[in-house]
Amino acid sequence: MNYKLELENLFKKWSNQKPVTFTQITGSGSNRKYFRIISADKTAIGVFNENKKENKAFIYLTKHFSKNKLNVPEIYSSRLSKGIYLLEDLGDTTLYSFLITKRKKREFPLEVIPFYKKAVEELAKFQIKARVNLDFSICYPRPAFDKQSIMWDLNYFKYYFAKAFDINFDEQLLEDDFKTLTKFLLSADSNYFMYRDFNSRNIMIKDSELYFIDYQGGRKGALQYDIASLLFDSKADIPENLQKELLEHYLNYISKLIKINYKEFLKYYDGFVLIRLLQMLGAYGYRGLFEGKSHFIQSIPYAIKSLEQILKKFKTQIKIPELFSILEQLIKLDELKLFKVNKSNHNKLTVRINSFSYRGKIPVDPTGNGGGYVFDCRAIPNPGKIEKFKNLNGKNKEVKELLDNMPEAKMFLNNTIKIVSQSIENYIAKGWTDLMINFGCTGGQHRSVYFAEKLAEYLSSKYDVTIEVTHTQLNKNKFIA
Template sequence: MNQHINSIVQLYENNFKEKPDKVEMLPASGSPRIYFRLYKDGNTLIGAFNNDIDENRAFFYLSKHFSNKKLNVPEVVAISSCEKYYLQTDLGSVSLFDLITKNSISSNSDDLLERTVRQLVHFQVKGFEGLDSSKCFPIPSFDKRSVMWDLNYFKYNFLKPSGLTFSEVKLEDEFNRIADILLAEDLNYFHYRDFQSRNIMVKDNQLYFIDFQGGRLGPCLYDLASLLYQAKAGFSSELRQKLFHVYIDELSIHRRIDAEHLRNIFPFMVMFRIVQTLGAYGFRGFFEKKTHFIQSIPNAVANYLDLAGTTRVGEFGYIASLLKEYSNLIAKDSVDEPDGLTVSITSFSFKKGYPEIHPEHGGGFIFDCRFLPNPGRIDRYKPLTGFDKDVADYLNEIEEVAVFNNRVFDIVSSAIDNYIERDFKHLAIAFGCTGGQHRSVYCTNLLAKKLSEHYNVNIVVKHCEINR
């Protein structure tokens, strides 16, 4: 990471002939790109690292292209000679998603959404004009190959790891029928690809648009589907219909369109977008263990099933039947969960790796016990574990063990109080030591006992290295 920071600072210094006052790394998102905020005399810029040079070049080109069209996108201020680092204008930290989810849908957010939909049309129509699609990444236009990429992304990153049994033949047949419908559409638009509220920044009540480097020529309705059916945005059907009409109204100003045809084909674009996002959620969640992607899956599945039950999308019944089966499975899991907060406390061996995290956990703590005196180094305690009274008595007599466990209890108690107040359902605690036999087991059992005496919460204890 220091290499990235040094390279970003050097790029800043080369461009401005001075060093920034401060550099801070920004939270990771769904992409492998790494972002930093650079401060200087009250002003800020965003620094970025991306190892994919072709994707960066697409971003540089599209940013300039959109700026020339008077569309609100970040300006690229400086690019390193290797083209892996660049500086861009800072659009702040407040996204449209933040506003519509934290404040619910208000009159102000309603206005922002209408403006967003109208701006989408401008990106699609003005962005198409004069676009050199050969500079798009990774392909110049929406085609059969790219459709099948997304559908197979869903198959391999969502269906297969979900454990569902399915027919490859039936699924492939349905994929081909979907592709035929989508590719019959007018592809003479800029196809943004990931037009959703997390990629729209709000600064001084103005909308700014980011994360368009995967754009290409393609159909118009896919981007509208991306926005209106974003899994965690929680738009009502009434709001979706209203924004669809706003979109058609704006599009008709710039293009001659068949509004009835667009209305009929829209559910198929929504279906395709949801399937594509389920593939992304599966990859980021099942494989990369990123919690908020897993948390988005039930909403996306519900959106698809609602659509399949009310429109012609139901004709594509095989995917719907698989998602219905998946929905039943997760519904059963939720029924089996107890009410209130569940605190899972786990002991583990650092030699064997960290324990798996429940996908619904909003957070938690891992405590390293290896600095504490190790009973496993004493011959008479080696064959024993933290369950045994002799080991517990030995650790009970050591002051630093008591201090450590008291501090752990204080930290965890603060989190539990907060989680209960906010009606969170899961908190994960883990204690690790060298072998996962003595110190971590003792600390796990002690914390479980103390929490049960102070809180009315569900406590689940697991010892990874002990079969009891």
């Protein structure tokens, strides 16, 4: 079946317009395929998924949540016999991408905290209000987060993470610990809707409102799991004090909806943090180590950091010595120590800024990624034509002052900053690691050097990125005015 053609036909029927653009959106942890389809004045997200049961669950849950006035994407049209449907386009801004663009260095930005507080309030509504009259039998792949679900997650971790790093353990003792942990988790109150993958990448921001996606794996379960998913969302790297603040805000909001025993909730909370972290590590192993998806590999050190945090508290609450031994081995593992040492730069964007002369060649991207920008500075008046500046360059004070006061140069720099900033914010949000920017002029000496230095200065002040500046012609020490 040509699912792209089927989606195009579905879009035409829904919109009465022919698509102008049909662009695939990169997925992360699923086999579903997403496309942004745009016509003259309409847009939709087209989805293709061969899994009929998962599609049925998603459509049912979306309609159910909409009835409960929860912000989920509208379903425009569907043809489930073909595995396709059209959704409302909520844009590209996730809570995670918003956090990354606002974050400077390692500090958690204050302007993002209200969005997180709103997110935990909405989570409570999904869990408590939306459970009423919800037919859990339609949920996929299980109607509840039951023994089978937990064992799947634990084995996912064992086979795709622990064994991937050659950790020593006794199979039977570990199996016994898995049963102990499962029994403990299942003794918690589980009569709620469990979103299952409630994290910052599944929360969209549109017109300052939060919208929620990717809940097709939701089922009946305990309250603790979803709030743990959000607060221990690996690369969001929420500070421990803020985790506590958001958990308290969540519990206070929950108490407005139902009577809740705080002590009983907290008794199980760390256990659900642990099972969520193990599930995440299993996913990072499978999607990252086996499938080679960089985003998942880059998330490993954050999850290990969270694992250290939770082990200190949870080790005194339950006896699962073989599992704890595995986790302690992982924390001490040299390979993961290397992840930790390099984690500040592992997913850090490197911006390579070059100046060059058009009498030579445009610099080539050494990473092989291609793309980036080439800005032609020759439209700006050339300081090299002025006798006293001939032997100077764009790093010299006199040349900088001249161009600083030139209206054409100011406009050129401002426009460049706007264009480059848009790409940098998108690159950071997507976890991309390399961007190349070239400035060219006649001699590669004055204008191109000036703009390269100015852009580097601006980006260094605004973004937590690595800047590498190379002045091709200056390095050759041969100037052409």
